[in-house]
Amino acid sequence: MISLTVNKRSVKVDVEPSTPLLWILREHLGLTGTKYGCGVAQCGACTVHLDGRPVRSCSTPVSRAAGKEVTTIEGLSPDRSHPLQRAWIEIEVPQCGYCQSGQIMSAAALLEKTPNPVDDDINRAMSGNICRCGTYPRIRRAIHRAAEMSKAGA
Amino acid sequence: MTEFPIKRRDFLVGVGVSGLGLVFGLDLKPAIGASPEIDKAATGAGVKMAWVRIAPDGAITIMAPAAEMGQGTMTALAVIFAEELDADWNNVAIEFSPSDDKIYGNPLSFFFGMMVTAASTAVMAYYKNMRLYGAQARRVLLDAAATHLNVPVAELTTEPSMVVHTKSGQRLSFGEIAGFAPMPETLPNVSEKDLKDPGQFRLIGHEVPRVDVPAKTNGSAQYSIDVRLPDMVYATVVRAPVLGATLVSVNDSEVSKMRDVLKVMQLPPDRVAVAAQTYEAALAAERALKISWSKIDQSEFDSERAMEQQSAIARDLSKAGVQVQNTGNAVAALSGAAKVYKAEYRTEFVYHAQLEPLNSVSWVKDGGKSVEVWAGSQTPTHLKRSVAEALGIDPENVMLHRTYLGGGFGRRSAMDHDWAVDSALVSKELGQPVKVIWSRESDVRFGRFKPMTAQYLQAAEDSNGRLIAWHHRLVADEALAMTDPLRFEKGKGFPRISTTGIKTDYDVPNILVEAVRNKLGVRMSAVRGVGSTVNQFAAESFVDEIAMARGDDPVEMRLELLQKSSAEQEVLRAVASMAAWKKGEKAGRGVSFVTNAGTYMATIARVTVDHNTGVIRVPEIWIAADVGVPIMPRNLDAQLQSAVIHSLSNLLKERITFKNGAVQQSNFYDYQVLRMSEAPEVHTHIVPSTRNPVGIGDLGGIGVGPAVANAFFSATGRRLRQSPFLPERVLAVLKT
Numbered sequence: 001m002i003s004l005t006v007n008k009r010s011v012k013v014d015v016e017p018s019t020p021l022l023w024i025l026r027e028h029l030g031l032t033g034t035k036y037g038c039g040v041a042q043c044g045a046c047t048v049h050l051d052g053r054p055v056r057s058c059s060t061p062v063s064r065a066a067g068k069e070v071t072t073i074e075g076l077s078p079d080r081s082h083p084l085q086r087a088w089i090e091i092e093v094p095q096c097g098y099c100q101s102g103q104i105m106s107a108a109a110l111l112e113k114t115p116n117p118v119d120d121d122i123n124r125a126m127s128g129n130i131c132r133c134g135t136y137p138r139i140r141r142a143i144h145r146a147a148e149m150s151k152a153g154a
Numbered sequence: 155m156t157e158f159p160i161k162r163r164d165f166l167v168g169v170g171v172s173g174l175g176l177v178f179g180l181d182l183k184p185a186i187g188a189s190p191e192i193d194k195a196a197t198g199a200g201v202k203m204a205w206v207r208i209a210p211d212g213a214i215t216i217m218a219p220a221a222e223m224g225q226g227t228m229t230a231l232a233v234i235f236a237e238e239l240d241a242d243w244n245n246v247a248i249e250f251s252p253s254d255d256k257i258y259g260n261p262l263s264f265f266f267g268m269m270v271t272a273a274s275t276a277v278m279a280y281y282k283n284m285r286l287y288g289a290q291a292r293r294v295l296l297d298a299a300a301t302h303l304n305v306p307v308a309e310l311t312t313e314p315s316m317v318v319h320t321k322s323g324q325r326l327s328f329g330e331i332a333g334f335a336p337m338p339e340t341l342p343n344v345s346e347k348d349l350k351d352p353g354q355f356r357l358i359g360h361e362v363p364r365v366d367v368p369a370k371t372n373g374s375a376q377y378s379i380d381v382r383l384p385d386m387v388y389a390t391v392v393r394a395p396v397l398g399a400t401l402v403s404v405n406d407s408e409v410s411k412m413r414d415v416l417k418v419m420q421l422p423p424d425r426v427a428v429a430a431q432t433y434e435a436a437l438a439a440e441r442a443l444k445i446s447w448s449k450i451d452q453s454e455f456d457s458e459r460a461m462e463q464q465s466a467i468a469r470d471l472s473k474a475g476v477q478v479q480n481t482g483n484a485v486a487a488l489s490g491a492a493k494v495y496k497a498e499y500r501t502e503f504v505y506h507a508q509l510e511p512l513n514s515v516s517w518v519k520d521g522g523k524s525v526e527v528w529a530g531s532q533t534p535t536h537l538k539r540s541v542a543e544a545l546g547i548d549p550e551n552v553m554l555h556r557t558y559l560g561g562g563f564g565r566r567s568a569m570d571h572d573w574a575v576d577s578a579l580v581s582k583e584l585g586q587p588v589k590v591i592w593s594r595e596s597d598v599r600f601g602r603f604k605p606m607t608a609q610y611l612q613a614a615e616d617s618n619g620r621l622i623a624w625h626h627r628l629v630a631d632e633a634l635a636m637t638d639p640l641r642f643e644k645g646k647g648f649p650r651i652s653t654t655g656i657k658t659d660y661d662v663p664n665i666l667v668e669a670v671r672n673k674l675g676v677r678m679s680a681v682r683g684v685g686s687t688v689n690q691f692a693a694e695s696f697v698d699e700i701a702m703a704r705g706d707d708p709v710e711m712r713l714e715l716l717q718k719s720s721a722e723q724e725v726l727r728a729v730a731s732m733a734a735w736k737k738g739e740k741a742g743r744g745v746s747f748v749t750n751a752g753t754y755m756a757t758i759a760r761v762t763v764d765h766n767t768g769v770i771r772v773p774e775i776w777i778a779a780d781v782g783v784p785i786m787p788r789n790l791d792a793q794l795q796s797a798v799i800h801s802l803s804n805l806l807k808e809r810i811t812f813k814n815g816a817v818q819q820s821n822f823y824d825y826q827v828l829r830m831s832e833a834p835e836v837h838t839h840i841v842p843s844t845r846n847p848v849g850i851g852d853l854g855g856i857g858v859g860p861a862v863a864n865a866f867f868s869a870t871g872r873r874l875r876q877s878p879f880l881p882e883r884v885l886a887v888l889k890t
Binding site for chain 1: 223224225226363364366367368371372373374377379380388413432437507508509510511558559560561562563591593594788792793795797798799800803821822823827828830831833835836
């Protein structure tokens, strides 16, 4: 049995310790907002927070999450109103949308550390997340917008 | 400009979400008979037509015939319908339509009545019909209101979701009318004269938000990979790496003993499936498979060698191709010309790399007689036919739940739906619901690629320096032959995908554009931009080569060649003005002008080249487009930006290569795509137009390749004639 906290809920799972956290979240717990894209930490679609730090859940064994707090897109805000989520809607970032949970989780970790990022900060923090539709310019704009919203306390 | 509030509630997309994240579908039955039709049984319970339901509470549900894979047509088509219905957009919800060609088939002739979402055609194809159906639904409401109020229908008008009798001041909401509407025996006739004057549009051309966006910011948007059913198990499927090779042996008894593995199944002739209690167990088992496949002629296929062969065919003018465009006598004009230009261009295989790996969920029921399938397909009726064929049942007994597509780009359009048939076959075998997810490695290795091309171009000038001949020879395999044999056959074998966008609009008296099909025996597909991307890379690079050789400004030379079309000239002028293009500039910037199916685009790219590493960077791209009447301007901007970036990724980084008949790449570490740090700033401009709308989502990037190639020449004085522009290729050309 491995115990961890997912979106502030305690969870116990009986699986091989090496099982990627991704599959625990998606298929065992039904938190399907976190996506499978490559399985080898190359695309970022599976990004979640582990004790507040962004990790690629496809390459994180569940044992590494034991006793820790996992936050997924479903737990990013209680009512889906995180500044990034609002900015994403305002700027209409998503296209196919498949990568966007991972994009938002990477961006959220960036804003935690760097509340007023410049483009270089954004490029560095976000280049592990592939968007095949090519929404990068809008992602960049939306991160700036979310930073503004947070600063304004909105 | 009207701004609409963002709606908080999630939009239904034909799947409902309940309890523990379990998803059950609702495949609406199409209305009876020809479209649009009324369900008479439902009188009093709201208006129900093939394209719309209006409930007594005022909720208006519009059917989306097209797949939603990021291009936004799920919203755009409903906007067009709602415009003519005169619906209040705040009352509108959108649902994926049932999968039925008779009602929802793509009206463009070359889709032969089938439901196909591809090649930037959805808005163009459905525009007129969606307007007429919307107007017809409005007329049903007006007639019912006229009877109810006992006034002539001609005295009634509409406001958003409201019928108004101005004389008496009486008002009836659409919902109220839906509550009592007696259904007419036959639907009222409407024609184009019943449509709104475009000047009256409240929705078309205004900023209506895409309905799929909110759910895509919080993880609730449902893709087929997210579907979970009671007692569902998982499977992965491995295919013969060489197309046509067959299964010889597999270590199935060994692998089936692994933890949580249920069964290793041989699916002749060329597949092995592993079913397991969990996906991680299925994946682990996939990796433990030792399979031997038959050796066939195709096992010798080598893409590098094939490129040399294609190149030889392209240059061998004795092998005539299928004529795509032929005016005057280009061959004769070339042979007697004062000056002839020649160049060859090459492009390699490209992979879709849609971020949601191929997957599907199937639940075979009634002892194999029926099946429910959850999948995101660009051709949903093909899916039903193919799954039915694989199970030996009638397509009527395939109930398809359409979901969002985590990227399509053509990969989810092929008729055979190999990725959906997989789950159906495994579910039939196990008698349980099964989710099949291809690993990324399978998605790459068993991908279907944009065919490689070799293209040989010639152009001739007369003694006055006038361009008098244009000859473009394309050598490529034809993706449609594999991706949709039905359409290929109905189209009499015309190479429709490879020749897309190859015609020239330039005013040259003698033109020959021809295509030679060279069968390669590999998996192929339409890929975003289809043939246009590679054909225009060649054609518009070549135009630039001519301009540079003549010492002409590339914008001015094109303007001159487009003298017969002011609309086409307009996009060039627009982009030149946006980018502050200077005549004769040598600032590392290049231009292109492209057309495809009525879409005109001009693109300017700025590049910088690192002479030590060979890395090309593209900090800025300007693009002006004329797409007819814009439906959703903000989405148009988004589609242009994204198509530009997708195309740039193809151009700079991407290629699939084959050795011994098999794909050599396997995941994003050896098939790299463009990332945030490499993404240019993209400036877009939509040239105002009153033409009927044409397409953009697929096509927006087709001018990028030549614009970047021409910018590279401007920066370095060297030509890149083979994509992708890999650093080693750049270094090699810089040394020449």
